Amino acid sequence: MAIKIRAKNVEVSYGDKKAIKDISLNIKKNTITALIGPSGCGKSTFLRCLNRMNDVIENCSIKGSVLLDEQDIYGPDIDPVELRARVGMVFQKANPFPKSIFDNIAYGPRIHGLASSDNELKDIVHNSLEKAGLIDEVKDRLNDQATGLSGGQQQRICIARAIAVSPEVILMDEPCSALDPIATAKIEELMNEISETYTIIIVTHSMQQAARVSKKTAFFHLGDLIEYNDTDKIFTQPDNEKTQDYITGRFG
Amino acid sequence: MIRKSIQSRRARETRLKIYGITSICFALIMLATLLISIGLNGYSALQQAYFKVDISVNMDKLVDDSGTINKNKMNLFNWDGLVKSALREFFPEVKERNEKKELFAIISANAGYDLKEIVKKKALGSGSHTLSVWLHLSDDADQYLKGRLSIDIPEEDRRINNKQIAWVNSLVERDIAKLKFNKTFFTSADSREPESAGILGSVVGSALTLFVTVMFALPLAVMASIYLEYFAKPGRITDFIEVNINNLAAVPSIVFGLLGLSVFLSTFGLPRSAPLVGGLVLGLMTLPTIIIASRASIRSIPPSIREAALGLGASKMQAAMHHVLPLAAPGILTGTIIGMAQALGETAPLLMIGMVAFIIDIPTTFTSSATAMPVQIYMWSDSAERAFYERSSLAILFLVAFLISMNLLAVVLRKKFEKKW
Ligand SMILES: Nc1ncnc2c1ncn2[C@@H]1O[C@H](COP(=O)(O)OP(=O)(O)O)[C@@H](O)[C@H]1O
Numbered sequence: 001m002a003i004k005i006r007a008k009n010v011e012v013s014y015g016d017k018k019a020i021k022d023i024s025l026n027i028k029k030n031t032i033t034a035l036i037g038p039s040g041c042g043k044s045t046f047l048r049c050l051n052r053m054n055d056v057i058e059n060c061s062i063k064g065s066v067l068l069d070e071q072d073i074y075g076p077d078i079d080p081v082e083l084r085a086r087v088g089m090v091f092q093k094a095n096p097f098p099k100s101i102f103d104n105i106a107y108g109p110r111i112h113g114l115a116s117s118d119n120e121l122k123d124i125v126h127n128s129l130e131k132a133g134l135i136d137e138v139k140d141r142l143n144d145q146a147t148g149l150s151g152g153q154q155q156r157i158c159i160a161r162a163i164a165v166s167p168e169v170i171l172m173d174e175p176c177s178a179l180d181p182i183a184t185a186k187i188e189e190l191m192n193e194i195s196e197t198y199t200i201i202i203v204t205h206s207m208q209q210a211a212r213v214s215k216k217t218a219f220f221h222l223g224d225l226i227e228y229n230d231t232d233k234i235f236t237q238p239d240n241e242k243t244q245d246y247i248t249g250r251f252g
Numbered sequence: 253m254i255r256k257s258i259q260s261r262r263a264r265e266t267r268l269k270i271y272g273i274t275s276i277c278f279a280l281i282m283l284a285t286l287l288i289s290i291g292l293n294g295y296s297a298l299q300q301a302y303f304k305v306d307i308s309v310n311m312d313k314l315v316d317d318s319g320t321i322n323k324n325k326m327n328l329f330n331w332d333g334l335v336k337s338a339l340r341e342f343f344p345e346v347k348e349r350n351e352k353k354e355l356f357a358i359i360s361a362n363a364g365y366d367l368k369e370i371v372k373k374k375a376l377g378s379g380s381h382t383l384s385v386w387l388h389l390s391d392d393a394d395q396y397l398k399g400r401l402s403i404d405i406p407e408e409d410r411r412i413n414n415k416q417i418a419w420v421n422s423l424v425e426r427d428i429a430k431l432k433f434n435k436t437f438f439t440s441a442d443s444r445e446p447e448s449a450g451i452l453g454s455v456v457g458s459a460l461t462l463f464v465t466v467m468f469a470l471p472l473a474v475m476a477s478i479y480l481e482y483f484a485k486p487g488r489i490t491d492f493i494e495v496n497i498n499n500l501a502a503v504p505s506i507v508f509g510l511l512g513l514s515v516f517l518s519t520f521g522l523p524r525s526a527p528l529v530g531g532l533v534l535g536l537m538t539l540p541t542i543i544i545a546s547r548a549s550i551r552s553i554p555p556s557i558r559e560a561a562l563g564l565g566a567s568k569m570q571a572a573m574h575h576v577l578p579l580a581a582p583g584i585l586t587g588t589i590i591g592m593a594q595a596l597g598e599t600a601p602l603l604m605i606g607m608v609a610f611i612i613d614i615p616t617t618f619t620s621s622a623t624a625m626p627v628q629i630y631m632w633s634d635s636a637e638r639a640f641y642e643r644s645s646l647a648i649l650f651l652v653a654f655l656i657s658m659n660l661l662a663v664v665l666r667k668k669f670e671k672k673w
């Protein structure tokens with residue numbers, strides 16, 4: 001299957017401190033890839049390299065290259081703003097704008113000029129909510145504040161908001177860490193449904209979740225990529241001893 | 253052992269609490285004393301002594317051939333004489349020149365002018381008219397009627413002599429003179445005569461000045477804050493700017509006045525005494541206050557909101573304008589109001605740029621000569637007449653009321669928009 005993202009020798013430091021070292025990793029198109037590892041090992045840092053969200057952080061420097069559809073996203077002709085429309089992101093803590101549900105979803109399409117009329121915008125919002133499996137829950141209160149929804153609903157609003165700009169890749173940084181099991185199950189179900197059309201990369205601290213949703217899994221440890229393989233393989237017969245230790249719960 | 257230490261700890265706590273309450277009470281008592289003493293000095297300025305005269309005017313002498321009022325004829329007409337002869341009718345026994353002079357001193361020197369303005373406003377038709385009008389008594393008569401002039405001191409040291417007191421009393425007895433609500437104070441600008449002086453001129457001057465201040469300082473401060481928070485690369489230059497903004501907040505206000513004098517007036521050649529220049533100077537002065545408040549407000553917005561916008565492909569500017577700024581607006585507004593309150597009470601820089609001039613017209617544009625409320629208070633309190641003193645006290649009360657309501661507004665806004673994240 002085609003490679004969507006090719007990370008080559010990526011190295012990120014915050015000031016003098018190296019957060020990830022020499023990571024090379026190929027992400028397949030339209031599959032779910034999980035990044036696992038003990039906390040502080042650099043999963044979020046790596047994820048943020050893929051849509052250049054690290055640019056916003058002071059004193060963060062990046063070496064190596066990341067190719068999206070074989071084009072270097074750190075190249076001179078790439079606008080990070082445009083890139084982020086192609087590579088969307090869902091954060092650990094649900095962060096809907098303190099605005100109406102409609103405005104939350106419509107924000108991306110509005111700034112990118114994706115809708116030429118009000119009706120088209122409404123369609124985009126409707127479709128995004130539908131894809132995020134939220135439409136039945138919120139269709140009667142699109143003008144309500146998004147911040148008034150439950151935690152799980154807020155996170156799905158954030159997913160719908162990311163979907164609304166039709167990205168090719170969606171990055172998710174521990175999207176379920178603050179949610180209860182039922183809300184988590186809903187999001188996992190949603191990920192499965194949309195994985196045919198989007199390349200999804202999810203950071204998770206839950207190995208069960210990685211095992212349930214992903215096709216490929218990468219195991220990070222202390223800034224190194226230890227092992228990257230099919231999820232089944234990683235969870236049944238890992239090549240590396242450290243991976244073995246981690247998935248059997250001996251550390252982490 | 254433990255019991256004992258707990259006891260002494262409690263005693264210490266109680267003592268501390270008492271100290272705290274005492275100092276708060278002390279501060280409140282001082283404030284109350286201040287306001288009450290100003291109030292006692294100023295409340296009497298709400299009234300003004302007026303006298304009533306019946307006057308007949310023949311409009312035919314004052315109009316053009318077409319029938320409209322002729323300004324020139326109005327100005328040349330001897331209104332003063334009209335008022336004075338009306339006054340003399342009450343006291344036919346006054347004949348001698350010196351005595352007449354003394355009599356005319358109990359009415360306002362502006363009485364003739366005021367009469368002219370009244371006639372102008374009435375827009376009378378042609379022919380002869382008899383009007384009954386209330387005109388100002390002089391400030392000395394006014395102060396005497398309010399009991400503000402002590403009559404125990406020797407006559408020659410007084411501003412009003414026994415004869416004049418008798419005349420005023422006789423007017424009051426005949427119901428021709430009395431204290432009425434002092435409308436002039438709220439509708440006029442400054443004047444040499446206390447009875448004709450009002451605060452409207454300086455209130456309008458202050459309003460025009462503050463308008464310029466907001467228009468100048470707010471956008472600048474917001475842009476500077478956004479730049480410093482989101483765009484500036486940390487480093488020596490940014491540190492330098494930051495330190496200097498804080499320094500600027502501590503610069504004495506008179507220095508800003510000097511700056512205005514040398515830059516706006518001398519270099520750019522802007523008009524003296526103008527609200528435009530005053531507003532710019534006060535804007536520079538409040539800029540650091542607003543920048544500091546804006547930055548604090550922007551920083552209090554959770555970064556996750558901005559990240560969300562950036563993650564969707566918003567540019568830094570869009571993230572700031574669409575999401576951070578609206579959320580930070582109440583805090584910025586609060587800072588602005590506090591800055592404005594500061595600017596409203598400021599005198600020193602305005603003195604430097606000539607807004608201390610004696611101006612009898614209510615300013616109408618940003619470049620007309622104007623003065624501001626605190627400067628007006630300063631000028632009045634510097635005058636010899638007792639009547640100016642009570643006016644300046646009343647003006648202080650107004651200024652303080654303005655300041656308190658501005659600060660209250662800031663508190664209310666902050667409370668109202670306080671968000672829990
Ligand atoms: N903004 C930052 N500034 C400085 N150090 C950071 C920053 N973000 C992360 N780090 C450091 O980089 C390392 C990797 O962090 P992160 O990528 O967040 O790990 P993970 O997501 O796997 O828990 C950690 O040691 C963390 O302390």
Ligand SMILES: [Mg+2]
Pocket residue numbers: 043044045173
């Ligand atoms: Mg993380």
